[in-house]
Amino acid sequence: MKQEISVLMDGEMFEDEAEAFFDKLKRNPETRQDWATYHLIGDALRQPDHIHRDLSATFRERLQAEPTILAPHSRSPQKIKHYALSAVASVMALAIVAWMSMQIGNEPAPQIASVQQSNAIRPASFHANDYLMAHQEFSPSADVQGAATYIHTVAAK
Amino acid sequence: MRIESLKLGASFLLLQLAAGVVCADPLLEDSDWLKTMAFAGHQTNYCGVFVYQSGGRVEMSRITHIADRTGEHERLEGLDGLKREVIRNNDKVWLYLGDKKVRIEKRRAQRAFPALLPEQIQTLKENYQISQGEEDRVADYHAHTVIFQPKDGLRYTRKMWAHSESGLLLKAVVLDERGRVIEEYAFSQIEIGGKNIDRKWIVPNETEAARLAGQKNLSPLPKASFENAPSGWQVDSVPAGFKKILEMRRVIADKKLPVVHIVYSDGLSGISVFIEKVSDVTDIPGLSGRGAVHMYNRLVGDNLVTVVGEVPPRVVIQVADSVRYAGE
Numbered sequence: 001m002k003q004e005i006s007v008l009m010d011g012e013m014f015e016d017e018a019e020a021f022f023d024k025l026k027r028n029p030e031t032r033q034d035w036a037t038y039h040l041i042g043d044a045l046r047q048p049d050h051i052h053r054d055l056s057a058t059f060r061e062r063l064q065a066e067p068t069i070l071a072p073h074s075r076s077p078q079k080i081k082h083y084a085l086s087a088v089a090s091v092m093a094l095a096i097v098a099w100m101s102m103q104i105g106n107e108p109a110p111q112i113a114s115v116q117q118s119n120a121i122r123p124a125s126f127h128a129n130d131y132l133m134a135h136q137e138f139s140p141s142a143d144v145q146g147a148a149t150y151i152h153t154v155a156a157k
Numbered sequence: 158m159r160i161e162s163l164k165l166g167a168s169f170l171l172l173q174l175a176a177g178v179v180c181a182d183p184l185l186e187d188s189d190w191l192k193t194m195a196f197a198g199h200q201t202n203y204c205g206v207f208v209y210q211s212g213g214r215v216e217m218s219r220i221t222h223i224a225d226r227t228g229e230h231e232r233l234e235g236l237d238g239l240k241r242e243v244i245r246n247n248d249k250v251w252l253y254l255g256d257k258k259v260r261i262e263k264r265r266a267q268r269a270f271p272a273l274l275p276e277q278i279q280t281l282k283e284n285y286q287i288s289q290g291e292e293d294r295v296a297d298y299h300a301h302t303v304i305f306q307p308k309d310g311l312r313y314t315r316k317m318w319a320h321s322e323s324g325l326l327l328k329a330v331v332l333d334e335r336g337r338v339i340e341e342y343a344f345s346q347i348e349i350g351g352k353n354i355d356r357k358w359i360v361p362n363e364t365e366a367a368r369l370a371g372q373k374n375l376s377p378l379p380k381a382s383f384e385n386a387p388s389g390w391q392v393d394s395v396p397a398g399f400k401k402i403l404e405m406r407r408v409i410a411d412k413k414l415p416v417v418h419i420v421y422s423d424g425l426s427g428i429s430v431f432i433e434k435v436s437d438v439t440d441i442p443g444l445s446g447r448g449a450v451h452m453y454n455r456l457v458g459d460n461l462v463t464v465v466g467e468v469p470p471r472v473v474i475q476v477a478d479s480v481r482y483a484g485e
Contacts, residue, residue, distance in 0.1 A: 131431055131452060133252065134409050135465040138402070138420045139427035140277070 001031055005038050187287040190303045192278070193324035194317065200224050201325050204354045205296065205347025206236070211340035211448035221354060230359045244358060281424030284308060284398040293318060295327040296344040305425055310334050311396040311472055312426050313449055323349055331449040333469070340448035388417040390432050394479030396472055398423045421466075428466035428476060435461045444470055453477045 004021055007013045013021065025031050204221040217236040222229070228247040235241040242253040281287070290302035300318040307314060314336075318328035328343035348354070386405055395401070399421040406415040409431070417432040438461060445452045452465045453473040457480060464477040 129252070130409050130412070131429070131463050131465050132447075132450065133250070134407070134416075134418060134431070135420075135427065135429040135450075138422075138429065139467065140422050140425055141427070141467060 002034060002038075005031075005035055009038060009042065187289055187303060190289070190301065190317075190319055190324070191281070191287075194319050194326045197320070197324035198222075198326060199229060201323050201349060202351065202354055203325060203347055203349045204351065205344045207342055207344045207347075209340070209342045209448075210338075217345075221358075223354060223356060223359065230356075232358055246359070277422070277424050279424075280398070280400060280422070281305075284312065284423045285425065290316065292321070295320075296347050298322075298327060298347070298349070300327050307334075309397065310469070311398070312423060312468055313339060315425060318343070320349065325349060331467070388419070388432070389482060389484050390417055390419070390430075390480060391483035392419065392421075392430055392476060392480050394475050395421055395428075396423075396468070396475070399428060426467040428464065428468060428473070430476065430480060431461075431463040431465070432457075432480065433461050433463075434459060444474065446470065455480075457481065 001024075004013070004017075008018060008021060025035060202223050204219070206217060206219050209216045209218060216238075219232075219234045219236055221232040224230075229245070230247075231243075231245040233243045240253070244251045244253075285305040285307055288304050288306070290304050293300050293302055295318045299321040301321050303317050303319065305315040305317075314332040314334075316330045316332065317326055319325065320327050327347065328341070330341045331339045333339055388404055388406065400423070401419065402422050403418070403420040405418055407418050409416050409418075412433065414434055417430075419430040419432075421428040421430075435456075436459070438456060441454045441456060441461075442452075443454060449467045450465065451468065451470045451473045452463065453470070453476075454464075455462045455477045460482075462477050462480045464473045464480075466473055466476075
């Protein structure tokens with residue numbers, strides 16, 4: 001059902017399929033709620049500034065109950081650009097956008113903060129150093145910045 | 158007489174052609190700045206204090222760089238908090254945390270010079286709009302600014318301040334798609350080309366480097382492990398503009414089994430994909446990050462996939478989610 005919603009929102013559903021889907025939508029209140037939720041996600045992704053103001057408490061609960069779906073099927077590189085706006089990107093993407101604004105912006109988003117703690121951008125742990133160091137060797141930016149790029153590895157906690 | 162004027166005409170034409178080449182592509186000069194910065198970064202002796210800022214955190218570090226007959230030597234010392242230090246001696250890197258040396262890493266064998274190859278510059282131009290900004294002053298030095306504006310939302314904007322005389326990078330800022338600063342690093346004080354730079358920390362020679370490595374039972378990695386080798390793993394959703402530059406099995410720190418390491422680059426940012434067999438996993442950290450560098454973990458069967466890169470969080474997640482085993 002969720003797949004169908006996102007296909008419809010992306011404008012990729014055939015007309016007869018859509019008719020049948022709208023029928024289902026009318027009869028099933030749960031689906032209607034999903035439909036609203038997906039639109040809210042879409043809106044939030046397009047306007048990450050305002051998401052925390054738009055989130056209702058019930059939606060927050062639903063978000064917590066939601067499994068993490070991040071479109072497992074492969075996409076061609078050209079399609080990647082639409083990734084951020086596609087509803088298929090779903091709950092996970094919403095959480096990330098929220099975390100990005102949390103991480104980068106000054107404005108607080110306390111409601112989001114309580115959601116999906118596991119998806120937060122946490123400060124990379126000590127064990128992450130191995131990967132950071134290994135990545136460092138081949139990162140193009142190391143050519144210009146030299147040892148300064150190691151700051152990511154030795155950053156104080 | 159006729160031949161003379163013909164010669165004159167020809168040389169005039171050549172001159173025009175030469176001038177034409179320089180003017181025809183305004184990007185040439187701008188991307189040349191990056192080459193100059195990379196060259197200066199490797200060849201200049203300098204010592205200075207730089208300030209690193211990210212997400213409301215501020216850190217001071219001292220960086221020393223020396224290029225001499227024996228190669229390149231670099232040292233980065235954190236000046237506040239826990240004592241931490243990185244020393245690089247050509248292709249070997251030591252990391253000190255607290256008061257003990259915890260690790261020695263072998264870096265990629267010395268790169269061919271100049272560091273940026275023409276095809277890398279080409280890749281860069283495909284993905285970024287390169288332009289020069291205002292002239293400025295950093296740490297009391299005159300600087301030129303170069304801006305790398307991405308052509309899509311899959312990478313960050315960078316602005317760099319290069320010392321007008323030497324080309325050395327004095328300040329760099331990473332911005333997100335809405336123009337907010339994600340991280341910034343800038344020298345607050347720097348001595349360029351000075352003779353009084355402290356050299357006592359330099360590991361004197363290869364024998365000494367080998368002895369130090371031996372003390373920690375860390376033998377240098379065999380060169381063979383850096384060779385390109387198909388791993389059978391496939392990354393389906395590599396963001397547009399990123400090209401695979403390396404695929405190998407390698408040893409990382411004290412992990413017992415070799416790890417598959419695939420590297421992608423868009424000319425300015427890198428994405429590393431690590432894949433390793435794991436037996437019992439208790440904690441998958443998920444998304445983490447430091448400044449512009451983000452990391453994401455995910456299990457594929459009994460393999461742990463780790464993606465690291467100087468790219469927005471959704472890009473590392475997208476890459477990690479598209480990793481699959483396609484067979485040898």
